[in-house]
Amino acid sequence: xxxxxxxxxxxxxxxxxxxxxxxxxxxxxxxxxxxxxxxxxxxxxxxxxxxxxxxxxxxxxxxxxxxxxxxxxxxxxxxxxxxxxxxxxxxxxxxxxxxxxxxxxxxxxxxxxxxxxxxxxxxxxxxxxxxxxxxxxxxxxxxxxxxxxxxxxxxxxxxxxxxxxxxxxxxxxxxxxxxxxxxxxxxxxxxxxxxxxxxxxxxxxxxxxxxxxxxxxxxxxxxxxxxxxxxxxxxxxxxxxxxxxxxxxxxxxxxxxxxxxxxxxxxxxxxxxxxxxxxxxxxxxxxxxxxxxxxxxxxxxxxxxxxxxxxxx
Amino acid sequence: xxxxxxxxxxxxxxxxxxxxxxxxxxxxxxxxxxxxxxxxxxxxxxxxxxxxxxxxxxxxxxxxxxxxxxxxxxxxxxxxxxxxxxxxxxxxxxxxxxxxxxxxxxxxxxxxxxxxxxxxxxxxxxxxxxxxxxxxxxxxxxxxxxxxxxxxxxxxxxxxxxxxxxxxxxxxxxxxxxxxxxxxxxxxxxxxxxxxxxxxxxxxxxxxxxxxxxxxxxxxxxxxxxxxxxxxxxxxxxxxxxxxxxxxxxxxxxxxxxxxxxxxxxxxxxxxxxxxxxxxxxxxxxxxxxxxxxxxxxxxxxxxxxxxxxxxxxxxxxxxxxxxxxxxxxxxxxxxxxxxxxxxxxxxxxxxxxxxxxxxxxxxxxxxxxxxxxxxxxxxxxxxxxxxxxxxxxxxxxxxxxxxxxxxxxxxxxxxxxxxxxxxxxxxxxxxxxxxxxxxxxxxxxxxxxxxxxxxxxx
Numbered sequence: 001x002x003x004x005x006x007x008x009x010x011x012x013x014x015x016x017x018x019x020x021x022x023x024x025x026x027x028x029x030x031x032x033x034x035x036x037x038x039x040x041x042x043x044x045x046x047x048x049x050x051x052x053x054x055x056x057x058x059x060x061x062x063x064x065x066x067x068x069x070x071x072x073x074x075x076x077x078x079x080x081x082x083x084x085x086x087x088x089x090x091x092x093x094x095x096x097x098x099x100x101x102x103x104x105x106x107x108x109x110x111x112x113x114x115x116x117x118x119x120x121x122x123x124x125x126x127x128x129x130x131x132x133x134x135x136x137x138x139x140x141x142x143x144x145x146x147x148x149x150x151x152x153x154x155x156x157x158x159x160x161x162x163x164x165x166x167x168x169x170x171x172x173x174x175x176x177x178x179x180x181x182x183x184x185x186x187x188x189x190x191x192x193x194x195x196x197x198x199x200x201x202x203x204x205x206x207x208x209x210x211x212x213x214x215x216x217x218x219x220x221x222x223x224x225x226x227x228x229x230x231x232x233x234x235x236x237x238x239x240x241x242x243x244x245x246x247x248x249x250x251x252x253x254x255x256x257x258x259x260x261x262x263x264x265x266x267x268x269x270x271x272x273x274x275x276x277x278x279x280x281x282x283x284x285x286x287x288x289x290x291x292x293x294x295x296x297x298x299x300x301x302x303x304x305x306x307x308x309x310x311x312x313x
Numbered sequence: 314x315x316x317x318x319x320x321x322x323x324x325x326x327x328x329x330x331x332x333x334x335x336x337x338x339x340x341x342x343x344x345x346x347x348x349x350x351x352x353x354x355x356x357x358x359x360x361x362x363x364x365x366x367x368x369x370x371x372x373x374x375x376x377x378x379x380x381x382x383x384x385x386x387x388x389x390x391x392x393x394x395x396x397x398x399x400x401x402x403x404x405x406x407x408x409x410x411x412x413x414x415x416x417x418x419x420x421x422x423x424x425x426x427x428x429x430x431x432x433x434x435x436x437x438x439x440x441x442x443x444x445x446x447x448x449x450x451x452x453x454x455x456x457x458x459x460x461x462x463x464x465x466x467x468x469x470x471x472x473x474x475x476x477x478x479x480x481x482x483x484x485x486x487x488x489x490x491x492x493x494x495x496x497x498x499x500x501x502x503x504x505x506x507x508x509x510x511x512x513x514x515x516x517x518x519x520x521x522x523x524x525x526x527x528x529x530x531x532x533x534x535x536x537x538x539x540x541x542x543x544x545x546x547x548x549x550x551x552x553x554x555x556x557x558x559x560x561x562x563x564x565x566x567x568x569x570x571x572x573x574x575x576x577x578x579x580x581x582x583x584x585x586x587x588x589x590x591x592x593x594x595x596x597x598x599x600x601x602x603x604x605x606x607x608x609x610x611x612x613x614x615x616x617x618x619x620x621x622x623x624x625x626x627x628x629x630x631x632x633x634x635x636x637x638x639x640x641x642x643x644x645x646x647x648x649x650x651x652x653x654x655x656x657x658x659x660x661x662x663x664x665x666x667x668x669x670x671x672x673x674x675x676x677x678x679x680x681x682x683x684x685x686x687x688x689x690x691x692x693x694x695x696x697x698x699x700x701x702x703x704x705x706x707x708x709x710x711x712x713x714x715x716x717x718x719x720x721x722x723x724x725x726x727x728x729x730x731x732x733x734x735x736x737x738x739x740x741x742x743x744x745x746x747x748x749x750x751x752x753x754x755x756x757x758x759x760x761x762x763x764x765x766x767x768x769x770x771x772x
Binding site: 169 | 418421422425429430447451452453531538539540590605662727729733737738740744745746772
């Protein structure tokens with residue numbers, strides 16, 4: 001009896017005070033991570049925002065700021081090159097992400113159904129994703145090279161083309177070549193996310209579908225796809241975020257050319273900041289990119305809202 | 314509603330990461346900008362420069378302490394050789410080397426971040442010859458002419474000091490120079506009984522003949538990619554045609570001369586003398602085609618000579634000749650070559666001014682310049698550059714008296730944007746996606762808006 005009372009009393013005290021301790025411990029545990037995020041993410045963004053409203057002069061005493069309001073944004077938005085970069089970044093992102101999601105889904109379904117050597121096929125598939133982009137881009141540079149490139153050699157050997165194609169030196173082929181290199185590299189990332197989604201679908205669903213007489217297409221459309229929508233949304237969201245920051249592939253393969261054809265927003269921002277040393281304009285480009293990414297994610301999420309909501313529950 | 318808030322939070326967090334990524338881009342670039350990009354005084358400026366008198370003359374004859382030197386030699390032990398020779402002569406000064414990224418643009422980003430952040434080191438750094446105006450304007454370089462006697466600047470070859478001057482003050486000491494030459498296959502010219510060309514028209518017709526007769530796969534290779542090197546190539550044709558990028562500070566690419574220059578470059582491609590992939594070629598790609606024995610002519614910097622004579626990477630050892638760049642018919646005996654090279658700059662935050670100045674002084678002395686010449690770098694001081702013994706180091710040095718120099722319009726702090734306006738549009742015309750006239754018109758207006766120094770010209 002006495003013990004019981006004691007234990008109940010303890011329990012009651014627990015529910016009150018320990019909750020507060022939990023909260024305190026929680027904040028304590030969150031603080032280090034919070035400080036890191038504050039230092040490397042929130043502070044740079046706020047600082048960029050501040051920079052974008054100023055004309056910035058480098059002096060021996062560091063930056064000298066002159067508040068100019070929206071002038072940097074006006075200047076950026078009146079530059080045709082900025083709008084060209086926005087256009088390129090958007091259509092590049094939309095096409096590569098769409099193709100990657102489609103191909104990624106096919107590959108994930110294929111690997112899911114492989115009986116033997118499953119882990120080996122996952123490892124092989126992951127190689128493009130694991131390679132550092134700058135290095136794999138150099139490799140693609142050898143493939144696409146118009147004079148001693150592998151691709152021309154193969155196509156000429158097969159008599160598909162008769163003269164060498166200047167893959168990276170023509171606007172249309174340059175964009176397509178970049179897209180192919182991008183899709184090759186990042187589809188494995190989509191596959192991994194979709195594969196984990198596939199593995200979470202309970203087997204009974206398929207058994208039930210089978211009993212109901214569903215064929216392969218019906219069971220995919222009515223069981224797999226609805227169950228996978230959350231994973232697709234997740235993979236798509238991550239890919240959009242990355243695709244909008246596209247930098248390394250065009251930087252190595254085309255330097256943004258021919259002309260300015262493949263100049264992405266990230267390249268434009270980098271060049272404005274670090275080559276031209278126009279920090280205010282560069283910050284305005286960076287902040288505009290963030291706003292664009294936010295917009296793209298909102299559009300994508302609202303298109304997938306139902307699915308994500310479902311998954312969350 | 315809750316989901317909505319969560320979504321927002323997620324988006325904000327992820328979006329912030331992407332800004333951080335964007336901001337971090339400057340550090341992650343790699344690529345291989347060759348050191349063949351740089352420049353000096355406009356071709357019309359041959360007179361000696363008027364340097365303003367020093368304001369804080371420093372006596373460094375007894376300097377001691379330590380100096381950090383940021384060096385960006387891409388190859389070889391030359392930096393080490395220089396430092397040990399210096400320390401032997403000035404035992405009271407210790408020099409520490411800081412190796413910089415080999416990509417010129419990454420190097421600039423790194424130095425900008427370090428010095429604008431107030432760091433006292435590196436005390437002395439190597440920088441491209443097209444940087445003085447931009448670095449002076451941003452106060453990333455100290456005005457050397459404030460500390461060094463006026464007589465100091467007499468040692469340099471004509472035009473070099475002018476190239477390092479901004480608003481009357483000199484911000485850099487020329488360390489070594491570089492310029493372009495025409496490399497040719499002497500065996501092929503001999504085989505087909507053709508003379509060494511002295512005009513661009515000749516280069517084109519001889520190359521076409523040899524390719525037609527099966528002597529080589531390609532006629533003439535050069536640098537046509539979308540980067541600084543294309544500005545160098547274009548400026549040479551432009552100067553040969555009698556034009557210049559700027560006239561009285563305004564863009565002047567809407568001229569017949571500019572039309573002739575770019576029209577000729579494009580015609581090299583359309584006539585098949587130059588492979589159409591040249592619009593993706595930087596120095597290594599064009600050099601590779603030549604050293605693999607696939608091209609008759611190559612336009613490249615002085616280092617291509619030793620590369621072409623290296624049996625490990627070249628199939629044309631002993632078959633290569635080199636001459637000054639040609640010009641257009643009726644425009645003289647030889648053409649203009651872009652001036653490149655590297656200078657020594659002084660960090661305005663240095664804590665050891667006297668020792669740093671002593672180091673700069675010695676690096677531009679005959680002893681150091683001889684070491685550079687022995688490593689195939691072109692000396693910048695008259696005493697060594699004009700010495701007849703120079704040609705023993707490289708046959709390209711023997712051609713120097715024939716070379717006419719042209720500089721890129723780098724005397725404005727907005728030079729990177731000006732140059733981009735040139736190479737973006739020229740590259741587009743080479744790719745054939747716009748006409749020569751449209752490309753020049755666009756370049757012209759972009760240069761003018763870049764030069765205004767404010768507004769969207771800075772993009």
